[in-house]
Structures are given as structure tokens and as C-alpha cells.
Amino acid sequence: MLQVNDLHVTVEGKEILKGLTLTINAGEVHAIMGPNGAGKSTLSAVIAGKDGYEVTQGSITFEGQDVLEMEIEERAQAGLLLGFQYPVEIPGVKNIYLLKSALNAQRAARGEGEMPAPEFMKLVKEKLGFMKMDASFLQRAVNEGFSGGEKKRNEILQMLVLQPKLAMLDEIDSGLDIDAMKVVADGVNSLRAEERAILLVTHYQRLLDYIVPDKVHVLVDGRIVKTGDAELAKELEANGYEGIEESVA
Amino acid sequence: MASEEMEQLVRREYKDGFVTDIESDTLPPGLDENTIAFISKKKGEPEWMLEWRLDAYRQWLKMEEPSWAHLDYPPIDYQEISYFSAPKRPEDRPQSLDEVDPKLLETYEKLGIPLHERAALAGVAVDAVFDSVSVATTFKKELAEAGVIFCSISEAIRDYPDLIKQYLGTVVPVADNYFAALNSAVFTDGSFVFVPEGVKCPMELSTYFRINAANTGQFERTLIICEDRAQVSYLEGCTAPMRDENQLHAAVVELVALDDAYIKYSTVQNWYPGDEEGKGGIYNFVTKRGDCRGERSRISWTQVETGSAITWKYPSCVLRGKDSIGEFYSVAVTNGRQQADTGTKMIHIGEGTRSYIVAKGISAGKSDQSYRGLVKIGPRAKGARNFTQCDSLLIGDKCGAHTFPYQEIGNSTATIEHEATTSKIGEDQLFYCQSRGISEEDAVSMIVNGFCKDVFQELPMEFAVEAEALLNVTLEGAVG
Numbered sequence: 001m002l003q004v005n006d007l008h009v010t011v012e013g014k015e016i017l018k019g020l021t022l023t024i025n026a027g028e029v030h031a032i033m034g035p036n037g038a039g040k041s042t043l044s045a046v047i048a049g050k051d052g053y054e055v056t057q058g059s060i061t062f063e064g065q066d067v068l069e070m071e072i073e074e075r076a077q078a079g080l081l082l083g084f085q086y087p088v089e090i091p092g093v094k095n096i097y098l099l100k101s102a103l104n105a106q107r108a109a110r111g112e113g114e115m116p117a118p119e120f121m122k123l124v125k126e127k128l129g130f131m132k133m134d135a136s137f138l139q140r141a142v143n144e145g146f147s148g149g150e151k152k153r154n155e156i157l158q159m160l161v162l163q164p165k166l167a168m169l170d171e172i173d174s175g176l177d178i179d180a181m182k183v184v185a186d187g188v189n190s191l192r193a194e195e196r197a198i199l200l201v202t203h204y205q206r207l208l209d210y211i212v213p214d215k216v217h218v219l220v221d222g223r224i225v226k227t228g229d230a231e232l233a234k235e236l237e238a239n240g241y242e243g244i245e246e247s248v249a
Numbered sequence: 250m251a252s253e254e255m256e257q258l259v260r261r262e263y264k265d266g267f268v269t270d271i272e273s274d275t276l277p278p279g280l281d282e283n284t285i286a287f288i289s290k291k292k293g294e295p296e297w298m299l300e301w302r303l304d305a306y307r308q309w310l311k312m313e314e315p316s317w318a319h320l321d322y323p324p325i326d327y328q329e330i331s332y333f334s335a336p337k338r339p340e341d342r343p344q345s346l347d348e349v350d351p352k353l354l355e356t357y358e359k360l361g362i363p364l365h366e367r368a369a370l371a372g373v374a375v376d377a378v379f380d381s382v383s384v385a386t387t388f389k390k391e392l393a394e395a396g397v398i399f400c401s402i403s404e405a406i407r408d409y410p411d412l413i414k415q416y417l418g419t420v421v422p423v424a425d426n427y428f429a430a431l432n433s434a435v436f437t438d439g440s441f442v443f444v445p446e447g448v449k450c451p452m453e454l455s456t457y458f459r460i461n462a463a464n465t466g467q468f469e470r471t472l473i474i475c476e477d478r479a480q481v482s483y484l485e486g487c488t489a490p491m492r493d494e495n496q497l498h499a500a501v502v503e504l505v506a507l508d509d510a511y512i513k514y515s516t517v518q519n520w521y522p523g524d525e526e527g528k529g530g531i532y533n534f535v536t537k538r539g540d541c542r543g544e545r546s547r548i549s550w551t552q553v554e555t556g557s558a559i560t561w562k563y564p565s566c567v568l569r570g571k572d573s574i575g576e577f578y579s580v581a582v583t584n585g586r587q588q589a590d591t592g593t594k595m596i597h598i599g600e601g602t603r604s605y606i607v608a609k610g611i612s613a614g615k616s617d618q619s620y621r622g623l624v625k626i627g628p629r630a631k632g633a634r635n636f637t638q639c640d641s642l643l644i645g646d647k648c649g650a651h652t653f654p655y656q657e658i659g660n661s662t663a664t665i666e667h668e669a670t671t672s673k674i675g676e677d678q679l680f681y682c683q684s685r686g687i688s689e690e691d692a693v694s695m696i697v698n699g700f701c702k703d704v705f706q707e708l709p710m711e712f713a714v715e716a717e718a719l720l721n722v723t724l725e726g727a728v729g
Contacts, residue, residue, distance in 0.1 A: 048684050049684070050680055073686050076684055084681070088677040088678050090696060091700075092700045092702065093696055093699040098682070101682075101695060105686040105687050106686045141699070158685065
């Protein structure tokens with residue numbers, strides 16, 4: 001589904017990704033782990049299309065389409081959704097309005113009409129319940145005054161409503177207590193499907209106890225140095241990144 | 250009165266010494282007492298009205314143009330302006346939409362203006378617009394039945410002199426300020442509304458129905474009076490860009506509300522902007538004031554304005570009557586190189602008076618905007634209350650927003666609340682929306698509309714929809 005080939009990315013004159021290659025197939029859950037500054041967030045930002053990241057070499061294809069040729073919103077409409085590490089606040093814009101606009105934008109891109117209001121409300125309420133969130137949340141402005149945990153739940157809620165083909169979750173576990181993490185993990189796990197892929201970018205192994213990945217990649221100094229299964233994450237926990245670096249060198 | 254008849258009347262009754270070519274309908278540029286006499290005669294006004302104008306003119310001559318606004322514009326030469334021009338004759342106007350500037354038509358399209366209104370708005374010869382005549386007629390019948398008077402100010406001066414004498418200039422005195430004095434001397438058009446005791450005006454009054462010549466007066470004078478327990482909602486302007494050769498617009502609007510009366514005055518104005526350098530745009534210098542004369546009376550100003558090169562206006566309320574209420578809801582948008590210095594004044598005189606101010610400013614491009622507000626609590630205004638919220642939204646990094654709030658509190662039992670925020674539409678916010686599949690344009694529109702919500706919900710519904718569309722069109726291309 002997602003094919004990243006020899007990707008080189010420069011940020012503010014400094015090369016962060018130095019030839020990253022990654023293949024994600026439908027139905028798979030991948031985890032990317034690595035030390036600070038390795039380029040984890042850079043990878044998801046580049047795939048999503050954030051400004052300020054210069055691709056100097058390499059390619060990214062999503063379901064055969066050249067991602068780098070697509071506008072940010074086109075990528076999202078095609079089913080490529082990013083869950084932010086630090087979701088931004090948008091005062092004045094209610095959560096329900098954002099959800100509705102996003103969903104209808106996707107449907108429009110697929111040639112479908114807008115979802116009728118009653119159907120939409122039913123869908124949203126169902127997902128709200130699943131994420132153990134109150135209906136009052138819909139009337140609040142996007143992320144305004146939200147705690148860290150609420151913001152992360154909001155990211156997952158959006159995923160549940162928008163049903164992406166590839167969900168990239170950037171450190172979705174940062175700032176969460178155990179209970180919140182369980183709810184978030186349940187949400188992510190409910191997204192698992194044959195036609196869907198999930199990419200988790202994370203620092204700590206703990207999240208992977210709740211969302212068991214099919215493949216774990218270790219990203220060090222702008223490149224994937226090792227790939228393994230869920231056991232690799234446990235190994236990292238035990239030996240640290242330096243342990244891996246040594247074994248790879 | 251037919252053109253020919255009017256010209257004969259002018260020739261016959263003219264004051265001695267008038268040198269202008271009296272055959273033409275249009276005055277050459279310049280202002281002196283003869284200009285004013287000409288205007289007054291053209292309008293068929295009684296002697297006392299001419300005296301009133303001349304008195305204003307003489308006071309204007311003694312005044313100096315104010316320069317304290319946070320605005321930058323080349324000096325206005327008052328002798329270069331023509332103070333009277335007859336409406337374009339049918340032959341001189343576009344005969345159909347094909348002859349109208351295509352860019353103008355494109356804007357009508359974007360604003361969602363109904364097809365049959367576009368011709369009238371573009372100044373196409375009235376005969377070509379079949380609907381407008383019948384609509385206006387039905388409208389007048391309903392008002393007559395309710396006892397509401399709604400006509401041009403010129404008609405009112407002729408047909409209702411007692412009301413004019415009683416109320417004109419009582420809210421904005423002739424010498425109140427430079428532009429009001431000028432307006433009082435040379436005004437040529439405007440609305441007059443009188444709602445008698447106990448009557449709720451059955452429909453929203455709109456200037457659209459009054460303008461049949463599509464030639465906005467540059468010096469408009471409007472007077473609206475609501476007697477005890479009367480109510481009216483008045484809509485000024487429209488979202489279609491107003492094409493105008495006149496650069497200076499110095500209107501005066503006076504509102505009078507007696508006991509338990511309510512006047513709602515809404516303005517949605519989109520002046521045709523000048524070119525990218527800000528040249529040729531309109532200067533909008535307006536004095537608008539409401540007098541809450543009666544107890545428990547209420548006046549609300551709601552406005553969404555954009556387009557003029559320079560805007561200088563402070564719709565205000567004088568809260569005289571006990572427990573009277575003044576409200577001001579405004580969205581001012583500037584883009585390109587526009588400049589605006591706007592705000593409001595709430596003058597609390599009576600006991601228990603309340604005022605609410607919600608002012609939202611959106612600056613984009615290289616524009617500059619200032620909010621200037623005055624909340625004045627007089628010594629007898631026991632228990633007066635004010636709530637002010639002024640928010641600025643900056644789009645891009647080349648625009649400016651400034652706030653100059655003034656509070657003069659003369660009574661210790663008053664309660665004043667002031668909140669102000671300044672925010673930017675950040676790239677992060679746009680990226681967030683786009684990463685959910687929403688286009689950049691839609692994202693800006695969503696964020697801006699969220700910002701203006703509090704004001705838009707005060708607008709009469711049809712205006713609210715138009716206002717949203719107007720905002721989108723104005724801010725097109727504002728980001729990046």
C-alpha cells in the first residue's frame with residue numbers, strides 16, 4: 001500500500017532522512033522506533049505533506065500514486081491520515097464542524113454526496129461512545145482547552161470517523177496515563193482491517209503491549225537499521241538503541 | 250417631476266448671482282453657498298431647510314478636518330468634488346448585462362446574488378428589470394397599512410416637515426464633527442423611517458427597495474424614528490460591490506428610540522475596492538448615532554464591512570433613558586492595502602443602562618486596522634454595565650491590528666468588562682485542517698467564520714448568509 005524508496009529529506013539545510021526504505025502492505029500494523037532526532041516525526045510529516053521538508057532524493061507511492069505530486073488535502077482524501085503528536089488548537093471552529101467538513105470533503109473526492117445529517121450524528125455518537133468521550137465535546141472548539149489525553153483521543157476519534165486507508169500515528173501515547181492509553185489502544189485496534197494499514201511512531205515499547213505490531217523498524221540516524229517483529233521492541237527496551245546500533249555496525 | 254419641468258423651475262426661481270450653467274443637471278466641482286442653494290432647489294425644499302443647510306455650511310467653514318485617526322491618506326480637496334449629479338439617464342446606462350464589466354458579474358456569481366437582482370445592481374436601465382417595480386409596490390402597500398412611513402429623506406422634508414423639524418439634527422448636531430457639518434450642508438439623498446406608537450414594522454426595511462436609480466448619494470442622510478413600543482429592523486447596503494465614481498462618502502445616520510422602542514440597524518457593505526495600490530478606492534467617513542431617548546429603549550448596530558480604501562466610522566449609542574440598551578456587533582475586514590479606523594462609542598447617561606460591544610477585526614494582505622472604542626459612564630448613570638470584547642485575527646505577516654480602548658468612568662457603581670484577543674491563522678492550523686482533507690481555502694473560510702460567529706448570528710438571516718459569502722470572496726488569496 002505504501003512504498004517509500006531511498007528517501008532523503010532535508011530540513012532547514014540539514015539532512016534528516018538519509019535513504020529510508022519502507023514497505024507497508026494492507027492489513028499490517030507497523031511500528032517505527034528510534035532515538036530522538038532519528039527522523040521519526042520527519043517521516044510522517046513528509047508523507048502527510050507538511051511545509052518545510054525538502055525531498056532531495058527518493059520516492060513515496062501510496063496505492064500506486066506518487067504522493068509527492070499530491071496536495072496535502074488530496075493525500076488525506078485518498079485515505080492517508082496523520083494523527084499529530086502535538087495537535088494544534090483551532091478556536092472558533094467546533095469539533096463537529098471539522099469532522100463534518102473533513103468527512104464530506106473525502107466523500108466529495110470519491111464522487112459521493114454529503115452524508116445526511118442524521119446519519120452523520122449517529123456515526124459520530126457511536127464513535128464517541130467507543131472512545132468514552134462525552135457528546136459535549138462536539139460543541140467545543142477543536143482542541144481548545146483540551147488536556148493532552150483529550151487531544152490524543154480526539155485524534156483517534158477523527159480516525160474512527162474518517163476511516164483512513166493508512167493511519168499514521170505520531171507518538172500517540174505521549175502524555176497519556178494507563179487508562180487513557182487503553183482507550184486509545186482499543187480505538188486503534190478497532191481500526192485493524194484487511195484493507196487498512198497502521199503505522200505507529202513511538203518512543204516506548206509500552207504502547208506496543210496494547211497494539212501488537214506485525215513489524216517493528218528501528219530508525220537511527222535517518223535510516224532504518226533493523227526490522228523485526230514485536231519481539232524486537234522488547235529487545236530494544238532491554239538493551240536500548242545503542243545496543244542495536246552496535247549490533248548493526 | 251420630469252427633467253424638463255425641474256429645469257424650468259430652477260431657471261425661474263434662482264437666486265441672483267448664480268453663475269453656473271443652469272441648463273445642465275450636474276454641478277461642476279466646487280462648493281460655496283450657491284452650490285447649496287442649487288441642491289436645495291433641485292430637491293424642491295422649503296426655505297427653512299435651505300437656511301438649515303447654509304447654517305451648517307457656515308459652521309463647517311470654521312472647522313478643521315480631524316487628523317487623529319490612525320489613517321494615512323492624501324488630503325481631500327473639497328473644491329474638486331462635484332456636489333450634485335443627476336442619476337444617469339436610461340440612455341447612458343448599460344442596456345443589458347452584456348455591457349457590464351465581466352469582473353463585476355463574476356463577483357455577483359460568487360456572492361450568490363439572484364440573477365434578476367444583478368441587472369438592477371449593475372445599474373442597467375430600470376425598464377429592463379421587470380420584477381423590481383411590482384415588488385416595490387406590494388411592499389409599500391403593506392407598510393401603509395401598518396402606518397409606517399418609509400421614503401427618501403427628500404420626500405420627507407417635503408411631505409412631513411414637522412417630523413423633520415422635530416428630529417433632524419437632534420442626534421448628530423450640525424457642528425458635531427467636520428464631516429457631519431459637511432453632510433448637513435450638502436446631503437442629497439437618504440432614508441426616512443417613522444414607526445408610530447405600538448407598531449412593529451411588518452417587514453425588514455431594505456435600502457434596496459428605495460434605490461431605483463442605482464446612484465448612491467455620496468452624502469446620504471438617514472433618519473429613523475421609533476415612537477413608544479415601536480420596532481423596526483433596517484438593512485443597509487448589500488454584498489454586491491458598489492460601483493461608484495464618487496470617492497468620498499460622508500453619510501450621517503440618526504436613530505431615535507422612545508420608551509420601550511427597538512431599532513435594529515444592520516449594514517453589510519462591500520465597497521468596490523481600489524486597485525492593488527489602494528488607488529481609486531472609496532473613503533468611507535460616516536457618522537452614525539443612536540439616541541436611546543426613552544426608558545427601556547434599545548438600539549443595535551450590526552455591521553459587516555469591507556472594501557473601502559479608507560474607513561472611518563463609529564456607530565454609537567447615547568443611552569439616555571433609564572434601563573436603555575445599546576449594542577454594537579461588528580466584523581471589519583481589510584485586505585490589500587486597505588485601512589480602517591473604526592469602533593463605537595457608548596455614552597451612558599441614564600441609570601441602569603447597559604451596553605454590549607463585540608468587535609471583530611480581520612486583517613489580511615498589507616492592510617491595517619484599528620479598533621477605537623469609548624465607553625463613557627456619566628455621573629448619573631447609577632448601576633450602568635458594559636461588556637466589551639474586541640478580537641483581532643491576522644492573516645499572513647504583513648498586516649496590522651491595533652486597539653485603542655477608552656474608558657471614562659464617572660460613577661462608582663458601574664461595572665465594566667473588557668476582553669481582547671489577538672490571534673493569527675497559523676500555518677499549523679491550516680495544515681491540521683488540510684491533513685484531514687479540507688482544502689486550504691475552505692480551512693481559512695472555516696476559521697474565519699468561526700471567528701465571526703458571534704457577530705453573524707446577530708444579522709438578519711438573509712444578510713448572514715450573504716456576509717459569509719462576502720468574507721470568503723474578500724479573503725480569496727489572502728493566505729500565501
